[in-house]
Amino acid sequence: MIHPEITTRFGLIRHAETVWNRAKRIQGHQDSPLTPEGERQAAAWGRTLQRLRWDRILASDTGRAVATAERINNHLGLPVVLDRRLRELDWGRWASRTVAELRAEEGALVAQQDRAGWDFRPPGGESRHSQLERSRQVLLEAAGRWPGAAILVVTHGGVLKSLVHHLSGGQPLATDGIGLQPYQLHWVSATGSNLALEGLDALPTE
Template identity: 55%
Template sequence: MSAERTLLGLIRHAETEWNRARIIQGQEDTVLTPEGREAARGWGRSLAGRGYERIIASDLTRARDTADLVNETLRLPVAYDCRLREQDWGRWVGSTVRELRANQPGAVEYQEAMGWEFRPPGGESRVDVLERSLNALRDAAERYPGERVLVVCHTGVLMAVTHHLLAMEYLPEEGNPLQPYHLHRVAAKGGVLTLDKLNEPLA
């Protein structure tokens, strides 16, 4: 394990058409809205001068497109890692939470009360998401010791990593520590990840 400190800056992909309609995406490939594309370009301008040396992104289209748009300004090497994908939401993909609450009474609440063991039918658990996400971040830190790496991923990845590093139970009553469309910094040294800063503005 490298003894050098690597800084990983995590951001979520820009807004998609499914985000706007509040449809659960999971690992379905979806496209960015025009407003999302413009926001991503703005993030690139905001991130210029912050010292990032490369980008690693989820291989889903919405993350790849966000990375490309950010990179119009940054002009950095880009790599993709499937371990940074959104949580697999199984049979709930394509539905809204409102529809699920109406059509499957109690199902969403039951899963939410499971905390880390939340697992949509036919999908993966939050523990699964955490394990693959941490492995991806540790590997990036080992591969690029001492660098600043921008990571373009998904809400499920951001939530799993930050809840873990904050020692949270991932229950609804805890609230969400993350502000939308902000940068969240994680430091890695010797295989150990720590939170550096949450909710850094992107504008």
């Protein structure tokens, strides 16, 4: 149900550091565990996020996002809803590779995809447009289900970038210069069927 007069706020954060993040490997729908530093990050976020009002947590069902949400929720004690539509872009056969490896082995194709914007699609994977649409749908459905709520969303870097590009009218290119900090809180609001970008890099300091 759409509530045209009620605003629902979403605080979006990327999962904490993983083994493959540290190794600079593309994860996509594949997974790797949090590093010890990632576990500390998530626990610290939980302490920091206690300062803000939250009603529930939405999280990707990928292991690294679930582990991050669990550690945050040790401090918040909120209902948690998992949704596979909040997963990272499906990187197809490029998952588990590093960008350096791909540029060395498939440089022409990588360069072509870098210029594709919303039509970027790794071989055997999905387009950025597809990822954007599924993540937008999650937020709009949540706003209809819990109007006026403050919802923490634990998701992935690609989801965050796609939403920010869309809501700021940009194109997701390799040289986008968007500069999102990787371990920060970003605010999006939903009023009726409209999403709006409210703020970037807004995690309170401890």
